[in-house]
Amino acid sequence: MSPSPDAVAPPPVIVLVRPQLGENIGKAARAMLNFGLTRMRLVAPRDGWPNPAAGPAAAGADGVLADAEVFPTLAEAVADCSAVYATTVRKRGVTKPVVGPDEAARAIHALPAQSALVFGPERSGLETDDVALADAILTVPINPEFGSLNLAQAVILCAYEWSRHHGHGRSSLVQPTVEDILPPASQAELDGLIAQIEGLLEPAGYFRHTGRAVTSRRTLRAMLTKPGWNHLEVRTMRGVLSALGKGPRQG
Amino acid sequence: MSPSPDAVAPPPVIVLVRPQLGENIGKAARAMLNFGLTRMRLVAPRDGWPNPAAGPAAAGADGVLADAEVFPTLAEAVADCSAVYATTVRKRGVTKPVVGPDEAARAIHALPAQSALVFGPERSGLETDDVALADAILTVPINPEFGSLNLAQAVILCAYEWSRHHGHGRSSLVQPTVEDILPPASQAELDGLIAQIEGLLEPAGYFRHTGRAVTSRRTLRAMLTKPGWNHLEVRTMRGVLSALGKGPRQG
Numbered sequence: 001m002s003p004s005p006d007a008v009a010p011p012p013v014i015v016l017v018r019p020q021l022g023e024n025i026g027k028a029a030r031a032m033l034n035f036g037l038t039r040m041r042l043v044a045p046r047d048g049w050p051n052p053a054a055g056p057a058a059a060g061a062d063g064v065l066a067d068a069e070v071f072p073t074l075a076e077a078v079a080d081c082s083a084v085y086a087t088t089v090r091k092r093g094v095t096k097p098v099v100g101p102d103e104a105a106r107a108i109h110a111l112p113a114q115s116a117l118v119f120g121p122e123r124s125g126l127e128t129d130d131v132a133l134a135d136a137i138l139t140v141p142i143n144p145e146f147g148s149l150n151l152a153q154a155v156i157l158c159a160y161e162w163s164r165h166h167g168h169g170r171s172s173l174v175q176p177t178v179e180d181i182l183p184p185a186s187q188a189e190l191d192g193l194i195a196q197i198e199g200l201l202e203p204a205g206y207f208r209h210t211g212r213a214v215t216s217r218r219t220l221r222a223m224l225t226k227p228g229w230n231h232l233e234v235r236t237m238r239g240v241l242s243a244l245g246k247g248p249r250q251g
Numbered sequence: 252m253s254p255s256p257d258a259v260a261p262p263p264v265i266v267l268v269r270p271q272l273g274e275n276i277g278k279a280a281r282a283m284l285n286f287g288l289t290r291m292r293l294v295a296p297r298d299g300w301p302n303p304a305a306g307p308a309a310a311g312a313d314g315v316l317a318d319a320e321v322f323p324t325l326a327e328a329v330a331d332c333s334a335v336y337a338t339t340v341r342k343r344g345v346t347k348p349v350v351g352p353d354e355a356a357r358a359i360h361a362l363p364a365q366s367a368l369v370f371g372p373e374r375s376g377l378e379t380d381d382v383a384l385a386d387a388i389l390t391v392p393i394n395p396e397f398g399s400l401n402l403a404q405a406v407i408l409c410a411y412e413w414s415r416h417h418g419h420g421r422s423s424l425v426q427p428t429v430e431d432i433l434p435p436a437s438q439a440e441l442d443g444l445i446a447q448i449e450g451l452l453e454p455a456g457y458f459r460h461t462g463r464a465v466t467s468r469r470t471l472r473a474m475l476t477k478p479g480w481n482h483l484e485v486r487t488m489r490g491v492l493s494a495l496g497k498g499p500r501q502g
Binding site: 030031033034035036059060061095102140141142143146147148149152153156157160163164197200201203204205206219220223226227228229233236237239240241243244245246247248 | 282285286310311403404455457470477487491498
């Protein structure tokens, strides 16, 4: 018998990018723990960490705060994650799949690897460069005439959906494909691939139009994130790039 | 033929019983409006009504507060309602059906009459006499070791579930989806890309192990098919390959 998907699908990590108020970090921790999520990661919290305002707002979810990990960049915070969801209410000119909390929860439970749910700063939301790191955009379908979801509310809806689907996959339902398909490579592996391709393109003058260089790099990253290549595929692509980098053989 | 349920199922009224803080009434209004609910009823609010602390916390949902109706008792507040759900996290010695937000939302959409979702005071929750008026108990399935759902969070989860089930197939709530996303490039475009990459790899000796050449070509094709790149992305990748094919620039 194959194990059920949940036996190998770890709960998602909740990543707060540049959170502003300690109080909101505490509220997010409380929202998480209400639905059984415990792993919080903080990217460059504005007021440093730990933050004395977080504890009281966590209303008892102190363990989540005590175990929170801090990273300087989002790339480092999701380096070990195979599926990264960027939550945003704003439309982006980025060609990535857009899912709701329901669909994201199903996918997270079906993936036998680490997933991350990424939330932006309270006021401004995620930057385009943050979204570029993600595999998909998670948008809560909201009243178009009144979109006013705060950080803790966005977290609690995602946590609630995760918990709502938790265990549905444990029944006798057979999902044979999950076992056979390798998960997407980790963010770190993907970063290695992107660094290699950029290292080859730089001397070739690909980024020489400096005005477009930032956009070009972002486009490349988005394109290479889109396939969800597994680690074998990433390795193959790196072999291709090595061959291309050497150029035609002599003789 | 019966009309579709939503054609005659009005959105539920949200009833706050003896709410304590104006701020929490405002937050509840905000949570409601985020998911398209607008009818609030207040039963004997502790500090009277209107309450100056409610407006700022509503973050723009002032219309919900302005239209809020005040009743002296819960019985009067739900007198016109055909289905009354009492939300509580605590177990009650009352023999009533217990449903989750998901099940309640389905039932509300299926009932061609007014429903009410009833929430108790922040600190103590609904009294047994309040629960006795209800047709069913609505309980959010929560972490048994950490039940700490505040009023606005309970409201938002119920409102979210109502909107999630609202007219599947309708467009009243924003679901930015694939309309912005270009379709995958045609097979011919993809073939062009594959031919280009093979044309570069051949002289580089990538396929020199003839025993593996067929497999390598097949793997490459599968990998490049997997992303579903649109024609802009295919064009970008061809530009990348052109740059790589030229190698480092002189001077």
